[in-house]
Amino acid sequence: MNLLNLFNRSRSAPVARDRLQVLLAHERAFGGDADLAAVLEKEILEVIARHIPVDRDKVLVKLERGDHVSTLAIDIEMPETALARG
Amino acid sequence: MSKVMVVTSGKGGVGKTTSSAALGAALAQAGQNVVLVDFDVGLRNLDLILGAERRVVFDLVNVVQGDAKLPQALIRDKRVETLHLLPASQTRDKDALTAEGVERVIDELRERFDWIVCDSPAGIEKGATLAMRHADLAVVVANPEVSSVRDSDRIIGMLDSKTRRAEAGEKMEKHLLLTRYDAGRAARGEMMKVEDVLEILAIPLLGVVSESPDVLTASNLGFPVTLHNPAAPAARAYSVAAKKLLGEEVRAEPAAKRGLMSRLFGRRAAA
Numbered sequence: 193m194n195l196l197n198l199f200n201r202s203r204s205a206p207v208a209r210d211r212l213q214v215l216l217a218h219e220r221a222f223g224g225d226a227d228l229a230a231v232l233e234k235e236i237l238e239v240i241a242r243h244i245p246v247d248r249d250k251v252l253v254k255l256e257r258g259d260h261v262s263t264l265a266i267d268i269e270m271p272e273t274a275l276a277r278g
Numbered sequence: 279m280s281k282v283m284v285v286t287s288g289k290g291g292v293g294k295t296t297s298s299a300a301l302g303a304a305l306a307q308a309g310q311n312v313v314l315v316d317f318d319v320g321l322r323n324l325d326l327i328l329g330a331e332r333r334v335v336f337d338l339v340n341v342v343q344g345d346a347k348l349p350q351a352l353i354r355d356k357r358v359e360t361l362h363l364l365p366a367s368q369t370r371d372k373d374a375l376t377a378e379g380v381e382r383v384i385d386e387l388r389e390r391f392d393w394i395v396c397d398s399p400a401g402i403e404k405g406a407t408l409a410m411r412h413a414d415l416a417v418v419v420a421n422p423e424v425s426s427v428r429d430s431d432r433i434i435g436m437l438d439s440k441t442r443r444a445e446a447g448e449k450m451e452k453h454l455l456l457t458r459y460d461a462g463r464a465a466r467g468e469m470m471k472v473e474d475v476l477e478i479l480a481i482p483l484l485g486v487v488s489e490s491p492d493v494l495t496a497s498n499l500g501f502p503v504t505l506h507n508p509a510a511p512a513a514r515a516y517s518v519a520a521k522k523l524l525g526e527e528v529r530a531e532p533a534a535k536r537g538l539m540s541r542l543f544g545r546r547a548a549a
Contacts, residue, residue: 205469205471209478219431
């Protein structure tokens with residue numbers, strides 16, 4: 193096990209190459225629109241804020257980059273009163 | 279016909295200034311009339327690498343702002359008479375450069391020199407964009423390391439969008455110069471190989487400069503490495519790169535009787 197770890201640790205170059213290939217594919221795609229996640233967050237929140245009060249501190253934005261598919265998750269905590277009001 | 283060449287990288291500390299000095303000196307040693315322009319306003323170092331730090335009177339900012347004439351600011355190298363330096367200012371910042379002023383200076387340099395080698399500052403701000411703005415070709419200096427390769431990719435994107443050539447719809451010629459390479463570590467899988475970096479960045483290879491004590495020795499002494507020790511592997515790599523820039527057919531050096539790894543990587547490092 194230790195020997196295997198040693199072997200794996202020394203062969204870090206393929207990991208570097210793979211990480212870069214995934215990262216750069218995304219950075220090139222969104223190159224002109226560097227902060228896509230921020231733009232989406234802002235616009236989505238604007239739409240929601242029209243209907244319910246949103247506390248900006250209770251909004252969680254997560255961008256997960258994968259090889260083929262990326263996901264953008266926006267968690268918005270709604271106050272108790274928001275749904276009751278509707 | 280003069281050529282404006284920017285030496286750039288995005289990331290700092292990868293060897294832009296060392297490479298600018300070595301490539302510029304190698305071009306001058308090949309008989310070309312060369313000027314090295316230091317765009318790193320506020321943090322000039324090309325003068326030091328060239329051993330001309332005590333001869334700086336006027337600088338790029340003085341010329342851009344019209345306080346000095348170009349010939350007053352140019353410093354001729356004492357060892358290679360076709361090599362010249364236009365130093366950066368040490369006391370100003372990059373905002374002292376204006377797009378119009380830089381354009382005027384580059385146009386004036388084009389009338390006097392075969393090669394105008396622009397040593398870019400690190401980063402992607404004004405200094406770096408002005409250094410690449412008028413380039414006909416670019417040498418992208420990278421180390422086989424993730425942050426350097428990522429920043430190089432960003433710089434390649436800027437070369438293809440923010441330069442005059444790119445804006446005019448013309449092709450921007452780009453070359454990769456991989457520095458601080460260690461063929462042994464690459465063979466053991468500890469460092470990305472030349473091929474890995476080439477595949478990721480997808481621009482043609484100008485040369486591979488191996489990590490070498492000769493480079494530090496030369497800069498300690500104020501010599502471009504091609505002048506200090508022309509036989510050193512790093513110096514040979516830069517000289518071959520300069521020949522490629524001049525459009526010469528460069529053949530791989532004849533294979534000596536060496537080990538397989540040394541044959542595979544050592545030769546490439548020199549080529």
